[in-house]
Amino acid sequence: MTVNVKIAGQPFLLAHREIVQLCRAVDPEPIASHFVVIGGRRFPPKQVICEITGLDRADFTSHQARRALMRVGFSAGRRGGARQSSPPASKASPLVEQLRPLIGQWVATRGDDVLHAAASPQQVVSWLSRHGQEADSMFRVPEDDRAAGGLAPL
Amino acid sequence: MRFGFRAFPDPGGGSIRPRPIVDVVVEGLDLAPQACLLDSGASAVRFGLHVAEICGVDLRGAPTGRVGVGGDVIEARMAEVDLRVTDGTDSHAWHAPVWFCDPWTPAFGLLGLTGFFDQFEVTLASYDERIELDPISV
Numbered sequence: 001m002t003v004n005v006k007i008a009g010q011p012f013l014l015a016h017r018e019i020v021q022l023c024r025a026v027d028p029e030p031i032a033s034h035f036v037v038i039g040g041r042r043f044p045p046k047q048v049i050c051e052i053t054g055l056d057r058a059d060f061t062s063h064q065a066r067r068a069l070m071r072v073g074f075s076a077g078r079r080g081g082a083r084q085s086s087p088p089a090s091k092a093s094p095l096v097e098q099l100r101p102l103i104g105q106w107v108a109t110r111g112d113d114v115l116h117a118a119a120s121p122q123q124v125v126s127w128l129s130r131h132g133q134e135a136d137s138m139f140r141v142p143e144d145d146r147a148a149g150g151l152a153p154l
Numbered sequence: 155m156r157f158g159f160r161a162f163p164d165p166g167g168g169s170i171r172p173r174p175i176v177d178v179v180v181e182g183l184d185l186a187p188q189a190c191l192l193d194s195g196a197s198a199v200r201f202g203l204h205v206a207e208i209c210g211v212d213l214r215g216a217p218t219g220r221v222g223v224g225g226d227v228i229e230a231r232m233a234e235v236d237l238r239v240t241d242g243t244d245s246h247a248w249h250a251p252v253w254f255c256d257p258w259t260p261a262f263g264l265l266g267l268t269g270f271f272d273q274f275e276v277t278l279a280s281y282d283e284r285i286e287l288d289p290i291s292v
Binding site: 093095096097099100103108120121122124125128129133134135136137138139140141142143144145147148149 | 169177188208
């Protein structure tokens with residue numbers, strides 16, 4: 001999906017696939033309020049727009065950024081609130097669904113939010129330190145029932 | 155202190171059976187409490203070696219041993235560390251011997267008999283996925 005949008009008075013052509021690819025190499029910053037979901041991770045909308053357009057954050061609002069990204073097909077939400085656009089419905093807890101694309105990765109969580117996910121626990125702690133964040137919990141999302149199981153000594 | 159069991163995604167869809175897990179602050183590292191499985195089959199408290207690295211636990215000259223984890227026998231080093239749990243209302247801190255293991259395949263730390271189950275009266279109510287921890291007063 002490709003959409004023409006105007007942000008801070010400038011026209012941009014935003015492509016869903018390119019944004020997903022670009023965000024794979026980007027560490028999400030802490031979510032203050034609004035977020036968009038890209039590649040199974042939550043990003044502040046302004047961070048994404050800065051990355052893809054090179055605009056200065058002072059040049060546009062979070063609302064403009066969120067609206068532009070929703071037009072390209074990304075779901076958006078607000079911490080502690082209901083999601084505003086439409087991932088598949090599930091009976092599982094919100095955190096379980098957030099963890100699903102992160103199976104095998106190390107994560108830091110707070111409440112029903114994934115603060116950060118990375119390949120190693122050291123990277124997760126480094127991110128928490130850099131951004132002044134405190135998690136409720138840190139763990140590797142189990143790959144299967146065995147990884148989540150108790151392990152009696154031999 | 156009361157906690158609920160915790161659910162995780164099943165790669166095949168849905169979620170795996172929720173587990174009795176509590177978060178433990180190791181050596182005062184409040185920014186990253188370690189999710190730990192209550193495991194009465196484990197003889198002691200065990201973490202991956204990465205937890206010692208993250209928390210700055212010095213294992214030079216530490217006692218070593220070989221422990222069974224997940225059907226394998228692996229190297230482990232022991233240190234006495236400060237641990238703390240909280241349910242948001244109450245908290246309890248204690249000092250315990252912890253074995254730091256390498257390699258480490260479980261997704262969580264393991265809270266075993268020595269260092270955890272001997273510190274609390276533990277209720278595991280699997281029927282309603284509830285954990286209750288009452289510190290033992292000595």
